[in-house]
Amino acid sequence: MFKPVVVTGLFSAACFVAADHTFNFHNQCGYTINPKIVNVNCGYSPRCKTPGSGGVPNPAISYNGPQPQSLGPNQSTTLHINRQxxxxxxxxxxxxxxxxxxCTLGEFNLDTGNQFTAQAFDISNIQGFTIGLKIAITGGDSVTCTNVNCGCKNAYPPGDTSGxxxxxxxxxxxxxxxxxxxxFCP
Incomplete structure (x- = not known):
């Protein structure tokens, strides 16, 4: 998924620009929601103490882009997020x-997505359940939690730090x- 860029003039060279992940946000709630994207690289990951694991802070792989706009009922928006x-x-x-x-969280570890290791994601209610959530990936699995009792197959339950x-x-x-x-509110 590279886009070639050709530079002309006294010399010519082909450069490649890397793409990022596309994130679609959908509000199926009967009220306006305020989606937020936050970096937690080394804020919560146990990999932070392991240099070279992808858990070491790196501004190049932090999300510094725009936050999604507030979404009214049945509204959607799309943003691009760094690949790692x-x-x-x-x-x-x-x-x-x-x-x-x-709050209910969608958690993403996309720095694991190399040729040997899958990218990981989950729904966590460990710190509290506030809203139903579904996360889906093209060509892959999805997970949905619509209530506080959706079970370990779908989300980490409130207070369960055992994973x-x-x-x-x-x-x-x-x-x-x-x-x-x-x-949101699937």
């Missing part, structure tokens, strides 16, 4: 912390740039 981003997506209901604390014992809620996607769909 680690972070959270959530609805800022007014009771969430700056990184989504106390459901086996990280059962975590889904994987194949390497490469993907299109992700995050649906």
């Amino acid at each position: 981003w680690n972070g959270r997506i959530f609805h800022q209901s007014g009771s969430c912390g700056a990184k989504g604390e106390s 459901c014992g086996t990280d059962l809620p975590v889904r994987g996607g194949s390497p490469g740039d993907k299109t992700w769909t995050v649906t």
Whole structure:
């Protein structure tokens, strides 16, 4: 998925621009939502203590782009997010912390998406359930949690810091740039 760019003049060269992941945000709630994208690279990941693991902070793989606009009922928007981003997506209901604390979270570890390791994502209610959420990836798995009791197969339950014992809620996607769909109130 590279786009060639040709430079003309005294010399010629072909350059390649890398693409990023496409994220579609859909609001199926009966009220306006405020989706937020936050970086958590080394904010919560246990890989942060392992140099070379992809968990070391790097501004080049942080998301520094625009935040999604508030979405009214049945509205959608699309943004592009860096290909090696680690972070959270959530609805800022007014009771969430700056990184989504106390709220339902979509969690993404996209720095794992190389030729050998799948990209990982999940829904977490560990710090609190606030909204139903569905995450889907083109050509891959999806996960949905519509209520506080959706079970470990679909999301980490409130207060469970054990990771459901086996990280059962975590889904994987194949390497490469993907299109992700995050649906609020699925």
